[in-house]
Structures are given as C-alpha cells and as structure tokens.
Amino acid sequence: MTGHAASREHIIALSGGVGGAKLALGLARIMPSESLTIIANTADDFVHFGLHISPDIDTVLYTLADLANPETGWGRRGETWEFMGAMGGLGGETWFNLGDRDLALHVLRTNKLNQGATLSDVTAEMAHVMGIHVDVMPMSNDPVRTMVRTGDGLLPFQHYFVRDRCEPSVTGFYFDGIDGARPHPKLMRHLISRDLGAIIICPSNPFVSVDPILQLNGVRNVLKETSAPIVAVSPIIGGRAIKGPAAKMMKELGMPVSALGVAGFYKDLVDGFVIDEEDEASAAEIEALGMSVLITRTFMQSLEDREALAAATLEFAASLGKH
Amino acid sequence: MTGHAASREHIIALSGGVGGAKLALGLARIMPSESLTIIANTADDFVHFGLHISPDIDTVLYTLADLANPETGWGRRGETWEFMGAMGGLGGETWFNLGDRDLALHVLRTNKLNQGATLSDVTAEMAHVMGIHVDVMPMSNDPVRTMVRTGDGLLPFQHYFVRDRCEPSVTGFYFDGIDGARPHPKLMRHLISRDLGAIIICPSNPFVSVDPILQLNGVRNVLKETSAPIVAVSPIIGGRAIKGPAAKMMKELGMPVSALGVAGFYKDLVDGFVIDEEDEASAAEIEALGMSVLITRTFMQSLEDREALAAATLEFAASLGKH
Numbered sequence: 001m002t003g004h005a006a007s008r009e010h011i012i013a014l015s016g017g018v019g020g021a022k023l024a025l026g027l028a029r030i031m032p033s034e035s036l037t038i039i040a041n042t043a044d045d046f047v048h049f050g051l052h053i054s055p056d057i058d059t060v061l062y063t064l065a066d067l068a069n070p071e072t073g074w075g076r077r078g079e080t081w082e083f084m085g086a087m088g089g090l091g092g093e094t095w096f097n098l099g100d101r102d103l104a105l106h107v108l109r110t111n112k113l114n115q116g117a118t119l120s121d122v123t124a125e126m127a128h129v130m131g132i133h134v135d136v137m138p139m140s141n142d143p144v145r146t147m148v149r150t151g152d153g154l155l156p157f158q159h160y161f162v163r164d165r166c167e168p169s170v171t172g173f174y175f176d177g178i179d180g181a182r183p184h185p186k187l188m189r190h191l192i193s194r195d196l197g198a199i200i201i202c203p204s205n206p207f208v209s210v211d212p213i214l215q216l217n218g219v220r221n222v223l224k225e226t227s228a229p230i231v232a233v234s235p236i237i238g239g240r241a242i243k244g245p246a247a248k249m250m251k252e253l254g255m256p257v258s259a260l261g262v263a264g265f266y267k268d269l270v271d272g273f274v275i276d277e278e279d280e281a282s283a284a285e286i287e288a289l290g291m292s293v294l295i296t297r298t299f300m301q302s303l304e305d306r307e308a309l310a311a312a313t314l315e316f317a318a319s320l321g322k323h
Numbered sequence: 324m325t326g327h328a329a330s331r332e333h334i335i336a337l338s339g340g341v342g343g344a345k346l347a348l349g350l351a352r353i354m355p356s357e358s359l360t361i362i363a364n365t366a367d368d369f370v371h372f373g374l375h376i377s378p379d380i381d382t383v384l385y386t387l388a389d390l391a392n393p394e395t396g397w398g399r400r401g402e403t404w405e406f407m408g409a410m411g412g413l414g415g416e417t418w419f420n421l422g423d424r425d426l427a428l429h430v431l432r433t434n435k436l437n438q439g440a441t442l443s444d445v446t447a448e449m450a451h452v453m454g455i456h457v458d459v460m461p462m463s464n465d466p467v468r469t470m471v472r473t474g475d476g477l478l479p480f481q482h483y484f485v486r487d488r489c490e491p492s493v494t495g496f497y498f499d500g501i502d503g504a505r506p507h508p509k510l511m512r513h514l515i516s517r518d519l520g521a522i523i524i525c526p527s528n529p530f531v532s533v534d535p536i537l538q539l540n541g542v543r544n545v546l547k548e549t550s551a552p553i554v555a556v557s558p559i560i561g562g563r564a565i566k567g568p569a570a571k572m573m574k575e576l577g578m579p580v581s582a583l584g585v586a587g588f589y590k591d592l593v594d595g596f597v598i599d600e601e602d603e604a605s606a607a608e609i610e611a612l613g614m615s616v617l618i619t620r621t622f623m624q625s626l627e628d629r630e631a632l633a634a635a636t637l638e639f640a641a642s643l644g645k646h
Binding site for chain 1: 452
C-alpha cells in the first residue's frame with residue numbers, strides 16, 4: 001500500500017489489549033489520523049467496586065498516548081498502588097489491581113456513564129484529552145461479557161483471567177449479551193463504505209479479543225460481503241503467545257498451538273494472514289486454507305518494529321485488494 | 324464523673340470534623356467503648372465524581388483509627404496524590420482533593436451504598452475494619468445537604484467550603500432534605516433511654532456541623548425533655564476558631580465572635596458550656612444565659628489534651644446531672 005492509498009482509503013483495525021494495541025500504535029504513527037479507526041473489544045469489560053473497567057479500550061488509549069506500562073501490558077507507566085493498599089486495609093477485594101493514576105480514568109468514565117454518556121462518547125473524550133488523533137471506539141455501546149467455560153464452571157472473564165490467573169482449563173466461551181448488542185454504528189458505516197481500504201485484525205487473542213467483535217450482529221455478514229481485504233496478524237509466534245493465555249487456550253481447546261491454528265480459526269473470513277519469519281515453514285499449509293500469507297517480522301519490541309509491521313500489513317492488504 | 328458512672332451511663336457525642344473528632348477521640352480513649360456513641364454530621368456529605376464523600380464521618384473514623392492527617396484536619400496521614408494528578412490530566416475537576424488512600428474509602432462506601440447498604444451499615448463496617456470499638460454513626464441515613472446562603476447566591480457546602488475557600492460572605496444556611504430526614508433510630512433510642520448519661524456537643528462548627536443534627540425531626544424536642552445534662556464545648560477560643568470558618572461565619576452573621584456568641588447559639592438547649600481559660604472573663608455573661616460554665620484548657624494539641632478535656636467535660640456533665 002502506498003502513502004497515497006493510505007490517505008484515500010479508510011482502515012479499520014480490530015484490537016484487544018497489549019498485542020493489538022502495539023500494532024494499532026504502529027498504524028496510527030504511519031497513517032493520516034482521519035484514515036484509521038481502531039475498534040476495541042469490550043467483552044473484557046467489567047464492573048469492579050462499582051467502577052466500569054474497559055481493559056482493552058484503556059490499553060489502546062494508554063498505548064496511543066504513550067502512557068502505557070510496557071512491562072505489564074496493562075495500566076499506566078510509573079504507576080503507584082496506594083489505593084490498592086488502602087483498599088486491602090479496609091477489607092476490600094484486592095485481586096484486581098487498579099493503579100492510582102489508572103483509577104482516574106475508571107472513576108471519570110463511570111461517572112460519565114452514570115450521567116448518561118455512552119461508552120463511545122467517553123472513549124472519544126478521553127482519547128481527545130490524551131492527545132490521540134485517530135478514532136478509537138468500543139465495538140459496541142451495549143454490554144457484552146465474555147464468560148469462560150472451564151473445568152471449574154463458567155467464569156466471568158476477569159475472574160478467569162486475573163483472579164484465577166488463567167489456571168482453569170478452558171472448554172469454550174460464551175459472550176453474554178452478544179445477541180442484543182448492536183455493533184457501534186460507525187463501525188458498520190465504515191464496513192459498508194466504498195472508502196473502506198482494509199480491515200486489519202490485530203495480533204490479539206482470537207477467542208476473547210477478536211471473536212466478540214466478529215460475533216456482533218451483522219459484523220460477519222458485512223465482512224463476508226465487503227470487497228475490502230481482511231488481513232489478520234498472528235498473535236502466535238513459534239507456538240507461543242507473546243502475551244496472555246492464547247496459546248494455553250488453543251491447547252486446551254484441542255487446536256494446534258501455532259500460527260496455523262490461528263489461521264484455521266480465521267478461515268473463510270480473512271484474505272491474508274501475517275506470520276512471523278519463525279513460522280515460515282507453515283506458510284504453505286496456511287495458504288492451503290484459502291488465504292494469502294505474508295511472512296515478516298511480527299514480534300514487536302521497538303517503536304520501529306510496530307511501524308514496520310503496520311506498514312508491511314497495510315502494503316500486504318493493498319496487494320490483496322479485490323476492487 | 325467517676326469511672327463507675329461512665330460505665331453505667333451512655334454518652335452521646337455530636338461531632339463535625341476536626342475539632343469534634345479530637346474530643347471524640349479523647350472520649351473514646353477514656354471511656355468503656357460500649358458506653359460511647361459518636362454521631363457524625365452528614366450535612367457536609369456530597370457526591371463527587373459519582374463517589375459518596377462523607378467528610379465528617381471520615382475525619383472521625385480516621386481520627387479514632389489514628390490514620391488522620393494532623394496538618395490538614397481531613398484525609399489520611401502520609402497521603403499521595405497520583406489519582407488527582409491523573410484526574411487533572413484527563414480534564415476532570417480538581418478543586419476537591421481526594422488522596423489515593425482516602426479514595427479507597429469513598430469507592431468502597433459508594434459501591435456498598437449502591438448495592439443497598441445504608442450509610443450507617445457502611446460506617447459501622449468501616450469502623451470495624453479500622454479497629455474502632457466505639458459506635459460511630461451518621462446523624463441520619465437520609466440525605467441532608469447544607470446549602471450556604473451567600474452574597475454570591477446559594478452554594479452547596481463543599482463548593483462554598485473547598486472550591487470557594489469560604490470566601491463568599493455568609494448570610495445564612497439551609498439544610499436541604501432536613502424535613503424528610505429521619506434521625507438515626509439508634510440516636511433517638513439512646514436519647515430517650517434511661518441509661519443516657521449526657522449529651523456532649525463537641526467543639527465543632529455550630530452552624531454547619533452541629534445544627535444539622537439538632538434540626539433533625541424530633542431531636543430538639545427529645546433534647547429539651549431529657550433529664551440527662553447537655554454540655555457543649557466551645558469551638559471558639561479567644562475570638563478565633565481553631566480550624567475552619569466558624570469565626571468568619573459568626574462575624575458575617577453579625578454575632579459576637581467569641582465563646583459567648585457560641586453560648587448564645589446554644590441558649591435554651593445546653594445545661595453546661597465549656598470554655599477555654601483564655602475566655603474566663605466571659606464566664607459570668609455566659610452563666611447569665613442560663614447555663615453552667617466550666618473553665619478549662621480546651622485547646623487540644625497532644626493526645627493528653629484530648630483525654631484531659633474529655634475527662635473534664637464528662638465530670639462537668641456528671642456534676643450537672645438532673646436525676
């Protein structure tokens with residue numbers, strides 16, 4: 001994709017937390033801001049102490065605003081924990097860490113939601129005050145909550161993910177509220193627009209970060225009908241997830257823990273799949289699933305890595321253009 | 324009052340924030356814990372960022388738990404301000420300071436209130452986890468909100484007190500919700516109990532800390548009929564308020580800024596009035612209002628000062644016993 005194409009055509013990036021946010025940052029840095037919309041998963045959202053927490057939106061915002069904590073993959077850099085210490089002293093739950101600075105976002109958002117703002121209103125306002133120029137929006141303003149089916153029963157996502165440290169063995173997922181949730185209207189408008197250049201599925205967890213977006217009413221149908229290329233970047237490199245439980249989930253679900261496994265999950269949806277050089281040997285098998293493959297460096301350490309992967313992914317998508 | 328009397332008879336202490344909490348601590352340290360009930364003013368309460376803030380309850384709790392900040396008179400000792408810094412960065416209001424540790428109490432309380440707990444439930448639970456053994460309870464579980472009549476119009480109390488730093492000239496007060504607010508049932512039970520030993524009005528602001536309690540439905544009537552002595556401790560020493568806007572308010576309301584002025588406010592209600600040695604010259608005039616006077620050191624710097632004033636006040640009350 002040339003710079004010219006990037007400025008003419010709109011790119012939709014579907015993102016979960018840390019890995020997705022890294023690629024979203026790369027895209028934001030190399031694209032005209034008006035040409036990029038980042039759709040964040042909200043099925044990880046939950047209410048804790050009465051506060052509305054949106055982990056993936058927050059990670060995307062903090063990452064784009066250069067406030068993110070690179071060690072944890074969530075929360076803010078240079079965070080302090082006085083609130084949590086006092087909460088423990090008062091007998092409150094302490095399994096979900098909320099940093100003192102991070103808390104400002106949760107308190108402010110919750111207050112605005114309670115006053116009638118939508119999650120996308122608040123997200124846009126927070127992006128604006130953080131100096132973010134690309135559109136960041138929740139997949140939906142309606143609540144969708146990932147429930148994890150495990151050997152220990154059905155667990156709300158954050159209980160599985162944080163409280164139980166992904167230890168229970170996963171047998172499946174259920175997105176509570178998905179049937180009644182409307183995809184964000186701007187997402188649908190972009191997806192049916194003639195200006196749509198590509199849909200990029202960021203290297204996020206396919207099951208709990210990307211699938212909730214895909215399962216929203218009408219999204220899969222629109223994606224199947226769009227003439228714009230759909231490209232996914234593998235979150236698995238050499239059989240490992242860079243961050244989070246994707247690899248463990250794949251194993252427990254009886255899937256190959258590999259880029260090939262992820263490609264199988266996105267079969268019949270994506271036109272192109274981006275894998276790391278380390279997984280070059282899988283390219284033929286992935287192509288046999290009916291998709292093009294780009295082999296490049298997908299492991300993102302530096303800011304330059306993020307920009308390079310973003311550029312390569314955009315160029316790959318442009319090469320797949322159907323119109 | 325002897326130790327024997329203290330263990331037999333119940334003491335009710337009416338308290339606002341810092342000055343009242345100091346005497347409440349003195350009482351708590353020298354009395355059997357089951358014999359003392361501290362009633363905290365809640366007309367200063369307000370909702371900020373959707374969080375229920377109860378400044379006087381909190382100051383009493385933090386003071387009794389030895390967590391209070393002695394410099395500010397509010398909040399916790401050794402507090403940090405990362406939340407406020409981040410809030411400012413996100414465009415949130417910053418005129419009301421909420422410390423990182425203090426915030427845990429507001430978040431926990433708000434969540435419990437939203438789940439259906441009463442303010443007294445939450446106050447009792449927080450007192451318990453803080454290791455406080457005396458009963459601390461809000462004057463009412465119903466919302467009462469002090470509105471300050473000023474040259475700038477009617478201001479909610481915290482806007483007058485914190486945001487505007489008590490600068491507007493006061494012409495009066497209105498307690499929004501007072502007509503419908505029920506005094507805490509335990510307060511009324513104690514006030515009509517045969518075990519009632521005394522009512523102590525702590526050295527708090529007469530207008531905005533004590534008067535809301537007195538104006539609750541039925542409280543003044545019960546106080547007029549009780550045989551237990553009612554003793555107030557002057558919050559004014561030598562024409563100055565130790566903390567807060569009491570002296571400024573008295574001046575603006577055209578009252579003498581003195582212990583005598585406060586005594587006049589409590590005329591026909593209290594049986595005894597405790598003044599500082601510095602105000603000894605006013606004793607005769609105060610007695611002429613129809614109340615006994617105790618002259619003692621009322622300025623509380625050390626823990627010993629708090630205990631000594633508490634002991635002197637209890638002894639004074641016992642000497643006024645009508646039964």
